[in-house]
Amino acid sequence: MRKLLLLLVLALLVGALVVWVLQFGSGYVLLSFAELTIEMSAWTGLIIYLAATVLLFWLLLTWRWIVSAGGFRSWWRNRRSARNQNQTAEGLLLFAGDDWQEAAKLLSQSADKSSMPVVNLLFAARAAADNEQFDQARQILQRLKVSYPKSRFVADKALAETHLLQERPEEALKILQAVYAENPRDKGLLRLLADAHYLSENWTAAQKMLGDLKRFQAVNDQDLANLEQDVYFNLLDSSGLNSRGTISEKRAQLEDIWYLIPRKHQREPQIIACYAASLGRVKLTDKQQVLLTKSLNRQWHPQLVTQFGELESESPEKQLMVAEKWLVKHGEDADLLLALGRICQRLKFWGKAKDYFTTAVKLRPSVQGSIYLASVLEKIGDSNASAEAYKQGLLAALEQEPLND
Numbered sequence: 001m002r003k004l005l006l007l008l009v010l011a012l013l014v015g016a017l018v019v020w021v022l023q024f025g026s027g028y029v030l031l032s033f034a035e036l037t038i039e040m041s042a043w044t045g046l047i048i049y050l051a052a053t054v055l056l057f058w059l060l061l062t063w064r065w066i067v068s069a070g071g072f073r074s075w076w077r078n079r080r081s082a083r084n085q086n087q088t089a090e091g092l093l094l095f096a097g098d099d100w101q102e103a104a105k106l107l108s109q110s111a112d113k114s115s116m117p118v119v120n121l122l123f124a125a126r127a128a129a130d131n132e133q134f135d136q137a138r139q140i141l142q143r144l145k146v147s148y149p150k151s152r153f154v155a156d157k158a159l160a161e162t163h164l165l166q167e168r169p170e171e172a173l174k175i176l177q178a179v180y181a182e183n184p185r186d187k188g189l190l191r192l193l194a195d196a197h198y199l200s201e202n203w204t205a206a207q208k209m210l211g212d213l214k215r216f217q218a219v220n221d222q223d224l225a226n227l228e229q230d231v232y233f234n235l236l237d238s239s240g241l242n243s244r245g246t247i248s249e250k251r252a253q254l255e256d257i258w259y260l261i262p263r264k265h266q267r268e269p270q271i272i273a274c275y276a277a278s279l280g281r282v283k284l285t286d287k288q289q290v291l292l293t294k295s296l297n298r299q300w301h302p303q304l305v306t307q308f309g310e311l312e313s314e315s316p317e318k319q320l321m322v323a324e325k326w327l328v329k330h331g332e333d334a335d336l337l338l339a340l341g342r343i344c345q346r347l348k349f350w351g352k353a354k355d356y357f358t359t360a361v362k363l364r365p366s367v368q369g370s371i372y373l374a375s376v377l378e379k380i381g382d383s384n385a386s387a388e389a390y391k392q393g394l395l396a397a398l399e400q401e402p403l404n405d
């Protein structure tokens with residue numbers, strides 16, 4: 001570049017010298033080649049000389065740009081790269097617009113020429129999976145693992161996620177457990193493992209994942225709380241159902257699960273209701289009654305009230321006394337009145353049962369309340385009133401689920 005600039009300066013100096021000479025007199029330029037002769041004024045020759053010098057210099061610069069690494073080849077490479085990036089961007093926009101078939105096609109085809117081939121293939125595989133083209137998704141991910149070995153872990157996670165989308169948690173677990181030892185703190189991997197255990201309904205394994213999910217902040221606090229509630233609920237709900245042990249062993253298993261549950265979840269009505277039902281299954285009705293009584297004294301909840309009324313206590317008189325105390329604060333609670341009616345029904349206090357059921361149905365007409373009332377009226381021999389109660393129950397059922405035309 002410096003040599004070219006030097007030549008240009010010299011050429012311009014020569015031109016300036018000629019101009020200076022021409023100031024002292026005019027002249028002409030004669031060019032002769034074979035039989036061709038060209039004659040022109042000195043000024044015309046000077047202009048042609050300067051123009052030719054500039055043109056030659058420009059041509060030399062252009063040639064250097066073309067043959068250099070940063071010239072034409074770089075321009076062409078950048079142009080091709082920009083075109084491939086545009087294809088990647090277009091594919092991602094198609095993915096965002098839920099046009100999964102076109103997104104998978106475009107991203108996969110442009111991957112090898114893209115500056116971000118791993119991104120192309122990952123999104124292409126996910127687009128295929130979202131389009132339920134699971135075989136295509138697996139093929140794309142296999143291509144990613146072969147072509148870009150350093151992205152094997154990412155590809156394995158994506159493959160496991162594809163299996164989860166197909167609701168094949170066992171296949172996903174095989175992949176995830178194989179890579180877990182090398183990446184025990186990866187948040188995405190932890191979430192996928194939790195999802196796989198959840199889908200396979202392995203609540204014990206899911207419960208063991210909760211600590212890592214919290215420790216490594218793999219999910220936000222609200223999602224973690226919801227997951228914990230689901231896992232502990234299902235642990236309680238499934239306790240003893242598949243066990244062939246003795247009743248004592250089932251009780252011990254249930255207690256172990258209960259003490260696994262954090263205190264904040266032990267106070268949630270859904271968890272309490274599930275635990276109470278589980279206590280009933282292992283014949284711990286006294287403990288079930290104490291649990292429900294304490295819980296309702298602390299926090300009123302209709303599901304727990306209903307459970308209290310359904311509880312077949314070994315001391316129903318005491319159960320009735322406890323429930324009637326709640327009338328002071330909840331005298332117009334239809335769930336409590338139904339529960340009281342059920343307890344009186346078991347005690348064969350037909351008059352009180354009739355009163356409680358009648359009041360409950362007036363406060364909140366329901367199929368269940370009408371059936372309970374009809375049953376009690378039938379017991380005391382009032383057939384007409386019993387038939388009317390059954391009729392009201394049928395009408396309540398029709399109102400809840402109207403018949404199709």
